[in-house]
Amino acid sequence: MIMRRTPTEEILIATDLGTQSMKVAVAEMSEDGALTLLGVGESVSAGMRKAEVTDFGYAQAAARMALAEAERRTQAEITEVYLALSGTHLQAKNESVRGATVAEDDHRVTEGTIEELQKLATHLPLPRDHAVLHEVLRGYTLDRGVGSDQPLGVHTEQIEAHYHLVTGKRTKLQTSVQCVADQKIRVKGCTFSAYASGLALLSEEAKKRGVVVVDLGAGVTDVAVWRDDAIVHTAVHGVGGDHLTQDLSIGLEIPYARAERLKKEMGSVVLEPMEKDEKVTLAREISFDGRTFFKEAMVQILQARMSEIWQIIQADLEEQNLWSAIEGEVVVTGGGARLKGLSRLASEILPRPVRVGRARDFLGEQSDLERPEFSTVLGTLRYAAENERREANQAKGWRKIQKSIGKVVSGMRFLA
Amino acid sequence: MNPNNHPKASVAILAVGGTGAAVLDNLAVACEGEHRTLCIDTDALALRGTVAGKKILVAPERVHGMGTGGEAELLEGLSLEEGDSLDPLLSGIRTAMVVLSVSGGTGSALGPSLVRRLKKQGTEVVVLAVTPFGFEGRKKRELSEKALRELRQVADVVLVFSNERLLESSMSKDLREGQRSLDRALAKTIHGLAHVMEKEGLVHLGVAELKEAVGSGADAIGYLENAWAGVAEATGDGREEAAIEAVVEDILLEDGRAWKDGNRVLVSVITGPETSLQDFHGLLEKIRRRLPVDLPISAGAAVDPERSESLSLTVLVTRRCEGTLLPKVEKTERVEKRVEMESSEGKGKRKRKIVAAQGELEFDQTPNRFVRSSPSVRGAEDLDRPTFQRKGIVLRS
Numbered sequence: 001m002i003m004r005r006t007p008t009e010e011i012l013i014a015t016d017l018g019t020q021s022m023k024v025a026v027a028e029m030s031e032d033g034a035l036t037l038l039g040v041g042e043s044v045s046a047g048m049r050k051a052e053v054t055d056f057g058y059a060q061a062a063a064r065m066a067l068a069e070a071e072r073r074t075q076a077e078i079t080e081v082y083l084a085l086s087g088t089h090l091q092a093k094n095e096s097v098r099g100a101t102v103a104e105d106d107h108r109v110t111e112g113t114i115e116e117l118q119k120l121a122t123h124l125p126l127p128r129d130h131a132v133l134h135e136v137l138r139g140y141t142l143d144r145g146v147g148s149d150q151p152l153g154v155h156t157e158q159i160e161a162h163y164h165l166v167t168g169k170r171t172k173l174q175t176s177v178q179c180v181a182d183q184k185i186r187v188k189g190c191t192f193s194a195y196a197s198g199l200a201l202l203s204e205e206a207k208k209r210g211v212v213v214v215d216l217g218a219g220v221t222d223v224a225v226w227r228d229d230a231i232v233h234t235a236v237h238g239v240g241g242d243h244l245t246q247d248l249s250i251g252l253e254i255p256y257a258r259a260e261r262l263k264k265e266m267g268s269v270v271l272e273p274m275e276k277d278e279k280v281t282l283a284r285e286i287s288f289d290g291r292t293f294f295k296e297a298m299v300q301i302l303q304a305r306m307s308e309i310w311q312i313i314q315a316d317l318e319e320q321n322l323w324s325a326i327e328g329e330v331v332v333t334g335g336g337a338r339l340k341g342l343s344r345l346a347s348e349i350l351p352r353p354v355r356v357g358r359a360r361d362f363l364g365e366q367s368d369l370e371r372p373e374f375s376t377v378l379g380t381l382r383y384a385a386e387n388e389r390r391e392a393n394q395a396k397g398w399r400k401i402q403k404s405i406g407k408v409v410s411g412m413r414f415l416a
Numbered sequence: 417m418n419p420n421n422h423p424k425a426s427v428a429i430l431a432v433g434g435t436g437a438a439v440l441d442n443l444a445v446a447c448e449g450e451h452r453t454l455c456i457d458t459d460a461l462a463l464r465g466t467v468a469g470k471k472i473l474v475a476p477e478r479v480h481g482m483g484t485g486g487e488a489e490l491l492e493g494l495s496l497e498e499g500d501s502l503d504p505l506l507s508g509i510r511t512a513m514v515v516l517s518v519s520g521g522t523g524s525a526l527g528p529s530l531v532r533r534l535k536k537q538g539t540e541v542v543v544l545a546v547t548p549f550g551f552e553g554r555k556k557r558e559l560s561e562k563a564l565r566e567l568r569q570v571a572d573v574v575l576v577f578s579n580e581r582l583l584e585s586s587m588s589k590d591l592r593e594g595q596r597s598l599d600r601a602l603a604k605t606i607h608g609l610a611h612v613m614e615k616e617g618l619v620h621l622g623v624a625e626l627k628e629a630v631g632s633g634a635d636a637i638g639y640l641e642n643a644w645a646g647v648a649e650a651t652g653d654g655r656e657e658a659a660i661e662a663v664v665e666d667i668l669l670e671d672g673r674a675w676k677d678g679n680r681v682l683v684s685v686i687t688g689p690e691t692s693l694q695d696f697h698g699l700l701e702k703i704r705r706r707l708p709v710d711l712p713i714s715a716g717a718a719v720d721p722e723r724s725e726s727l728s729l730t731v732l733v734t735r736r737c738e739g740t741l742l743p744k745v746e747k748t749e750r751v752e753k754r755v756e757m758e759s760s761e762g763k764g765k766r767k768r769k770i771v772a773a774q775g776e777l778e779f780d781q782t783p784n785r786f787v788r789s790s791p792s793v794r795g796a797e798d799l800d801r802p803t804f805q806r807k808g809i810v811l812r813s
Contacts, residue, residue: 049789088790089672127672127708128664169672238792239799246785247802251811256785297811304803312794 014380019219023377024070036364041070050219051086082384086193088238089169117161130167138162138230194222196379201357210326216336270341310349331357333375426510427614428452435517442603459483491525519548520559528566540623575643604647608730621716629680644674651726659729678733683715686728
């Protein structure tokens with residue numbers, strides 16, 4: 001259950017089952033919606049590949065450790081969480097449903113009209129074996145193509161609601177949820193990782209101008225495009241930091257674990273002129289004889305893979321005709337954002353400026369905001385806050401769709 | 417009439433090796449002996465157990481009828497291109513569908529030379545190749561790629577089905593049952609295509625249409641899967657809708673990868689004599705509407721007088737490859753050392769040639785990090801393979 005520290009504060013808990021690490025973030029939400037970060041519990045991930053559970057027992061054990069660490073750090077008892085999910089099985093597309101107002105209401109948009117549209121949206125066709133992970137309301141179109149975020153009370157004969165629908169293979173979504181639910185913890189809601197990262201990093205202004213969020217995770221790379229304060233495109237590309245590490249392991253002929261350390265300690269996608277003839281020596285360890293190689297070789301390997309990832313993202317958005325619609329920049333986050341020279345390389349390939357993002361608008365524990373790998377779990381806290389506020393408003397009888405809350409329609413259909 | 421005794425049966429199904437034989441046996445069950453079949457293998461016991469119309473044991477002097485056990489090098493230098501014994505069995509075949517596994521066994525070793533022989537006599541050749549699991553290692557993968565490269569140089573069409581999908585689909589719970597399911601699926605696909613190619617009917621579907629769907633051999637890349645198929649039969653009222661639903665849910669299409677990676681659809685229909693051309697076009701429209709993605713469709717239909725009020729539907733989703741062959745990865749050469757040894761009695765030096773020590777053997781490049789996860793494929797590129805390898809980047813050393 002959501003605990004109350006004080007009569008005006010609630011505790012929110014978010015979980016990110018990452019491929020490299022599992023994170024559990026705990027925050028307090030005040031009555032005005034401000035979030036105070038209490039702490040993030042983290043554990044090394046296991047049983048996960050490309051953001052999907054491949055070994056349930058290991059994944060569950062890792063999730064348990066992260067939850068325990070979060071409880072220890074924050075003294076919060078965790079019985080209910082919001083979960084961020086990703087994976088290459090996720091598919092996203094923009095859908096619309098059309099409705100009409102009635103003459104008896106003088107052709108005004110009523111709550112009944114909105115509910116009718118929401119009901120229609122639940123009947124949108126899904127790929128086989130898929131369930132809805134997330135329906136994000138993008139806006140409405142009224143008569144004569146007029147757009148609207150707040151159509152309640154407006155006169156119009158026709159109204160169309162536009163959604164960004166993210167679906168995933170039902171069994172894979174359920175497996176991820178069970179990792180947490182089997183531990184007697186209720187999963188109250190789920191969100192899509194790319195969407196969550198955007199919530200953590202972006203200002204309202206950035207979302208209006210148009211911005212691309214790229215979350216370079218260990219298993220996959222999540223991409224979300226925002227425009228006009230709504231999400232217009234999301235994608236999951238099945239390459240991530242693990243591919244960088246494996247490329248190093250194969251190219252330099254070193255064990256995988258040693259390659260991972262090398263990448264974290266001195267990984268770079270650019271070679272400075274003075275590093276041209278520099279050599280790197282890896283010391284001998286148990287079952288590894290050590291190796292010496294040119295730094296240039298390491299950079300060649302990482303640069304090839306990262307260039308390819310940027311090219312994939314560039315081509316994907318080009319195909320969707322989105323670059324011309326975005327005035328803003330590309331914001332990079334996730335563990336992969338730590339790679340030296342990343343922004344410089346990306347700027348050569350993508351048609352927009354690139355910067356590494358930082359989570360914003362959290363009070364409390366600030367050091368955790370500096371870690372790009374926490375963007376998803378922090379954004380999930382923000383999603384949780386929006387959800388809790390919407391439910392509280394509905395409980396109080398507030399029927400008007402608030403802009404910040406109304407953008408998200410409860411989309412946990414597969415949990416129903 | 418037994419088609420194996422009919423010298424003019426224009427479409428023949430040829431199996432090379434154990435996997436091919438298993439598919440042939442399933443084919444016999446699926447189509448009740450309708451097709452002309454031939455099995456070529458090095459394993460006498462397996463050959464005896466298969467129900468293929470004609471059977472040929474090869475390389476008895478090398479492997480003594482015990483098969484290769486996946487060691488294709490046992491058959492090195494052996495070719496099916498020459499020799500008279502196969503002439504009476506291969507003559508008169510207009511179109512050959514050759515089914516084999518390219519996992520480093522008999523199929524890999526003898527498949528290419530069989531295809532060359534068939535091409536020499538003017539036969540059109542469609543190869544259905546099954547690739548090994550990722551965990552079978554780098555060596556198998558390289559043998560597989562080599563065999564596929566050779567096959568693509570000579571065959572008209574090469575359809576590649578991956579064993580790897582058994583690990584992640586509904587077949588993964590019991591691998592043996594999964595293997596049988598894949599064999600059955602391949603058999604039904606072959607039947608669906610061969611029947612339409614052989615019989616006269618409403619709309620022609622031949623090797624040219626398959627070639628258009630897959631691309632010519634040398635254009636294909638690596639050993640990526642390029643074909644997925646669903647096969648179903650239905651009778652009575654509503655048979656079209658029932659067959660279409662069953663096909664889309666069929667085992668090779670159920671994981672959705674076909675719709676993500678495929679860019680062409682081939683439809684083969686066997687129907688009763690009551691079906692008109694208009695009905696056929698109506699069926700195609702229903703299929704087009706039902707498919708999860710909008711892809712160009714080629715189709716063929718044959719009429720079977722004995723199939724009144726029934727419908728057999730084969731949907732083959734293919735990926736047409738546009739890229740070029742990858743450069744070969746440079747391999748470390750095995751070092752041979754000459755060791756001088758003195759006997760303990762000081763009888764003189766003996767020179768012994770030995771294979772390199774463990775530390776100098778080639779580094780195992782098996783991408784086992786991702787072997788149990790969904791493959792990351794973009795177009796025809798296997799993104800789980802290192803980028804620097806795929807792009808042919810030579811690392812500074």
